[in-house]
Amino acid sequence: MQKNLYYKSLIFLCKNVYLTVLFIVLMGGFAIAQDQAGSKLVTGTVTDATTKEPLFGVTVTLKGTKTKVITDFKGIYSIAANSTSVLAFSSTGYNPTEVTVGGQTVIDIKLEPSNEQLKDVVVTALGITKEKRAVGYSVAEVKGASLTEARENTFVNSLEGRVAGVSVSGVATGPNGASNVVIRGITNMTGNNQPLYILNGIPLVNNNYATTDVGGGYGGKDGGDGIGDINPDDIESVSILKGAAATALYGYRGSNGVVLITTKKGKKGEGLGVEINSNYVIENVIDETNFQTEYGQGYNNAKPVSAADALGSMESSWGAKLDGSNTYQFDGVQRPYSEAAKGNLGRFYQAGGNFTNTVSFSKGFGDDGATRFSVSNLNDQSYVPNAGLKRYTFNQVTNLNLDKHLTLDLSSQYVTEYTKNAPNVSDAVGNLNWGPMFVPPNINITTLAGPNHNGTIANGNELNPFSDPYTTNPYFAAYKFIGAIHRDRFTGSANTKYTFDNGIFMGLALAYDYTNDRNTNVEPIGTGYLVDQGITGDMTEQNVKQTELNLDFTTGKKIKFSKDFSGDILLGVNYRKSIQEFLNASGQNFAIPFLYNVGNLENYTESYALNKEEFQSVYGSAGVSYKGFLYVTVTGRNDWYSTLAPGKINYLYPSINGSFIFSELLHIPNLDMGKLRFSYADVGGAADNPYQTLQTYSIQGTLNITNGIFPIGSAGNGQVPNSALRPSSRSEIEGGLELDFFKNRLTFDLSVYQKKVTDDIVPVGIDYTSGYSSALLNVGTLKYTGVELELGGQPVKTKNFSWDIHLNATYTKGKVVSLGGQPQITLGNEAGDWGANAYTQQVVGKEPLQIIALDPARDSQGKIIIDPGLGAPDPTLAQPKDFGSAISPWMGGINNTFRYGHFNLSFLIDGKFGGKLFSNTNLIAYQQGLSKLTLPGRDVLYGTNQQSAQAYYGDWQSANEGMFVYDASFIKFRQLIVGYDFDTKKLFNNKIHGLRLSFVCHNVFTIKKHTPNIDPESTYSASIYTQGLEAPAVPYSRTLGLNLNIKL
């Protein structure tokens, strides 16, 4: 009967590829019927032979049948058996024992712990677990527990500072912002550098639909990314594959590194198998501003004399010395002309609260497998006013041993998520972060809220306190703009493996990732700049559907050649298809006011776009080991990519890695393991986007006028296509040394690598007089050298007290070798409307991502030439200059954990060193006279032109943007956790099997930084085009709270 169920399930599974995905969901909560047969009931207690403690979860099998039971938490079992039956007792970590029943009805068993220690294993490519000693490249593992307590909405942000070679930073764009994860440096000079994320074997689509204008600093918002959808409570472990050899089996998509996420599996354990985790944190803005407080609003040393005057100078702190006299403000009210802006950030941003609850159920079926199901609810009331994030996650993993040959692993996750108002960032349009940052020193930001407390005037229109209507009232931006993202995502995989008696296995894996995003953006009725244009509101409703299907077939065998030689072989085929569909409806002028529905728009257009990519691959791997101390593995993979030019679509790339356990030969005292490793790989790369090989023609819209209806044509998309696009190539050589001393009390892991990227597919920024802003070319050559060190130690270990310390340090040095004859490629610039002309560039001969800004004309001694008329440098003579790389060559972190009795305390300190950052916030503060640097000589007239301090500093600002390039180095006290594990045995008489309460704090404080007024890690998008360029975005925050974990 039980077998029948399996067969039916399997046939159903096989019927249709797509239906299997549905099947995975259905599998979520299934249970297994238990046979009950036999003539008498045998009971007993199973205990540990050494500790005498009762053992829970021991499997008791009626040998030769499928009948089995599991001991309860008191170690008691009962099973129906005949007198001829043999009972088999088994449990992980104990030697199996068998007893013939005979005449007994009570059989107590003492199980001996097995002497065989669990071998140190790591998860490698394709989820294959390998003994650590057999792996010839660097793999970093992070346990899920370190991601759940002092958590972030996006779990990868918690990896910051923890892993050598992995640079992680969040993006300052609100509660559901993207993450920027770069492993071993930027290798895609202009494209995507984010790693490939694999969730239980499912490649996750990680597109970021930020609308931030990545090339020009003109605003927009971050739509979040794909990896943010994972619930940290579901994560068992994260394995990070850094080098090319480690990721070679993933093909080109693994070339930025691979993050393998393994979620918790069902297992037999104590109690009901229910675990509850509750996390509540409050989040508060950190005000890093330190602006001048001596001069107030106005122009050229004069304070406003009328309401109109005040309205015209809201973006100028070049007024008179603050004297406390009653002075007009933008709303016509006279208020004291004295300092009122300190604390504006704290007044505008609110106390955020983030409450996350996860409940999981776990059930083991003995030798038949196990299942786990979890539900999670996250509710983030962001510190950004009127913004937030709600997320429900359902996760299920079931592992079944259908019979001794066949296993079936089913994994699925459903996420439904609502981001309420992702804030606009960078330029001032709709950017709620702009006002609180830059209002003059005598303005209390709360006066901008107006009579309705939401930035509106009586008729509902924007109360616009700025002369430039494109600078939006922050309250109006917060309470009236709508920027909602609704996401529904399903990921599922079914993975079956059949192992023949001769050891050959065949595996078939199907993975599917489906995401549907609906993005609603409303520029409301009454928005200042729309009113000026006679537009009564506008709206965009966008639906983005993304799917990715992966089909993998693998076969292989482990082989023992002789007593000393053994090996394994694997062959695989992969087929991948990814589709993105964009359906857009947008328009202007709502017929019925304040009914924000696209159907209510008077002018309305729709558009549709479809992106398809298809990839086919074959791959193989063969490994040999000799006497357990010498291991060599070779792999090969050939990919065919649809995104390249016909005839140039495929690439074959090899890898080899090996390890030598020298401690097996040389017996060094206290050295448990000493390993040397080596690897080499070459990986090909495809173009990030489809349809880049041909010039294409389309229409952009229609002009409907009295002369007729005219479709408006367009040729190309601003980028010169490339009909000879070929794969890029990355080759990497890596060596490493691992040492374990004193039974893991001291561990040392050093990696050194060198990699080279050639033929990088780069949209070279070309001069726009060519008619295009870029041309897609295979021209980039880039080199990297890196050193990574991980040191672990347990200096103190006693019965009641222990101290663990883990240190990681990274050095990465890259160099752009060639750009096909071009001296540089321009990436992003901060031009905006704000006069800044800072760029990032890839410059031949220098480290990647150089920050370029204007430097004033200098004489032969390097002194700045002062124009006598201006009294300041002449901005027209300023020349762009290179101020260094945005990438920090050095980074590292130290994590300490102390345990004392039931208490434990851990804290993480991390830092990055040597990178540069251009700060537009500081430039604007200088331009507007807010910066303390503009204080000296406010009353002086400059140059023979007798220009005011405002004009004088204006010349300095536009001639010398290099002033606003800062050292972005920092050291931060990143995280603090103080936890207490309750003695559940005593307190709850074992009714509760674990209870842990922790106090958590993230972004505790900054120990050292060099960027005035801003956080050195502040970026407004995860795109490479904005790295190194800061612009007004959501200020940095600190979270503080409690985490409660209960195991039932």
Add this chain to the structure above:
Amino acid sequence: MKLKNIYLLTTAFLMVMAVACKKELATTNTNPNAITGDAYNPNLLLTTVQLNYTGSTNFGGSAWATKWGAAACFIQHTASTNAGFYYGDKYLNNIGAMGEMFQDSYTSEVQPAVELFLLSANKPQYRNLHQMARIMKAMVFEQITDQYGDIPYFQAGLGYYNRIYTPAYDKQQAIYTDLLKEVSQAVDSLDENADKPTGDVLYSSAGDQIAEWKQFGNSLLVRMAMRLTNVDPATAKSYVTKAAANTMKSNDDNAIVQHQDGNQLTQNRDATEIFGNDSTDLRLSSVLVSSMKNNGDPRLPVVAWIYSTDANGNITSDTDPNDQLGMPPGFIVGGNNPQRDITKLDSVPANGIAGYSRLNNNILNTAAPTLILTYAETEFLLADAAKRWGIAGDAATHYKNGVLAAVTQLAAYGDAATIDEGDALSYYDNVAYDDGNALAQINTQYWLCTLMDEYEAWANWRRTGYPTLQPTNYPGNVTNGTIPRRLTYPPSQKVTNLTNYNTAVARLTGGDKITSRVWWDTAP
């Protein structure tokens, strides 16, 4: 064993399926959202070029940054106390903004113009379309070179076809020589018996589209040729003589791009950038308003109004010509220099800068048409040529035609802007032709007529020196109190096209400054 068989069968089935999907990957990479050039109707690009000639599609782009921020203020059609956005009012340096027109024109005008030109070439079915492409392309380039001088021309817009990524700058003389040749040849090649291009926003609904294009082309030729008045009068005369025989005959022949309200692409770009109804900080200049007031110009209540919004969002507007007040150029609000603080002026309105006249919503709104070349302008240019050189007919007649047409051409903006012939005639009496003062009269009227066509107004002033403007000397100005003669190249040229940029700058007397002059600008 049954289980094993099912497993193997399923695996085999799925493998076959995967292999069966192995089709040409190139097919997957064919963009389903667009088509290729050979299947494309280039008429669609003519629409694009004509629309984009009226202003860039780039948000925050050239309409504000150069047309209104610079040219309109230089030529004192407008004034502003906002020294940042409307830096041209005070001849301040805003090198980023000054380059916007250059930057935007190449990607949103030159690129589609070159595509249109090449896709329509040597195809009998597009014979007339190709001539229109040549005329529009020349018109686009003329506007860029007039602002900046030497610019990339022969190699420009060829990033895709010739893989030229850093085009060389050509001398303005060579550019003008080619522009005149192109337009002249195109007009001669227009063929009544060939295609009637459907993408033509200007004249596709006219009775005789091809005849209209010949007149339009000839009028453009007159305008281009007259630019060379001072630097190469011989060439100017020869082209004017050739073209004058068949230029526009009435306002019915005006080249007008209509706009559709609704989005960035189709609507009036001036209104998008400087805000249709209240144009924020931009005001009509005192030079313009007093000139109109002094002569009883019937256009004043149509093009100007005083407009304000109170704190509750209530709007008041006033179009009474007697109430109109232009803003004097060269002032700011407040500041520590009382001579430059507009609020210290005796003439300042009670409600401050809100009391100065703005561009009326009649002519500045998101659906307003753009008049890109008109009969009136052509008549004024012919009057200038006739007066100067005694060619192309009678100066007085051309002048009168011009004045009447310039007043009545506002009808293109709708009924509210329509001025009847009688009012135009009475106005003519106020400004009647005076042979002793003809060039000043003609070109002052040209200046009034080209309100909204700011680049053209500024270029003609540089050519003729008329009307007499009132330069200001605001502290920190970079022209020593003189009206600027050109725009500086965008600073990004130093990054993306440095060598060619340096070559071009080396040819400029005085360097890349707004006081340096373009080749044709040699008037005293």
